[in-house]
Amino acid sequence: MKRILVTYSVLFAGLFTAGFAQAPPVSEPSGQKTLAATVGVYAFPAAGQTSEEQSKNEAECYSWAADNTKSDPFNLAKKMKQTEQSADRQKEQIAQSGQGAGAAGAVRGAAAGALIGEIASNDAGEGAAWGAAAGLIAGRRKARRAKQGATEQVEHQEAHQQQATAEQIEGFKKAFGVCLEAKKYLVKY
């Protein structure tokens, strides 16, 4: 994990040396994050640990938490991304599937004995254009409903997996935080 920690700049040293002689090093405000901050956990070295010690402690706790929770946030994030991509692919496949399947969805006409109810039955006028058109309409509608159901199922699975992954990440953070607290850090996540 690449990180840059600084001690005091000349300016900050001048300002704070008197009041915060024991103040710990802080992260450089350059967008670089500590290992803990990268996974959304913020640790303050309450016992005056140096940046090197903090870095070492965080690495140890990361490893400990990963072992104990059987989850690694970086892998989980990757997995979450893969799940999302996989769901997108499935939804795309669903959207592209069944094109032209409508012709098979023709519904036969009503039961015998109905006067109005038999008008424009699909079997009336065999081979007539409207029979095929009616079947196509019914088939398209059926296919659209099926697609909608399949898409909803994929979305449901995706949401379920993402929730499970989020819970794993949460578990990791707890373990990571407990470990850092044991090493005299104030932890928030």
Added chain:
Amino acid sequence: MAAGLALAATVLPADDLTGSNRFLCSSVEVTICTALGECASAPPWNLDVPQFIEVDLENKSLSTTEASGENRSTPIKNLERDGGLIFLQGVENGRAFSFVIAEEDGLVSIAVARDGLSVSVFGSCTPMPQKAGS
């Protein structure tokens, strides 16, 4: 459709239905349109539209003639006579239908709608004698 109406008016002169509760209607011109925007005119038998329909307002029923041997009938759910027109409506086997019959000249306009299809029928009607006992 307009041509069909004109045909019905010219080829099959209809009768005055005022006061009559039973009449015989003949289908002349049938047009079918799909939701895909295709329309076609067809002979009645090609769409299972009976050539003749008996309308019985007292019994609220539509039926094929005995001579046709088809033995088909449909109940009328709503019936209204207003302004010289007779309005009949109903639903059967996924089809909604409306009849508008002009009492003065017997011209009938019929619309049947089913899922994704509509059928327009134009024809003419003539009074029938009351059934015995009615």
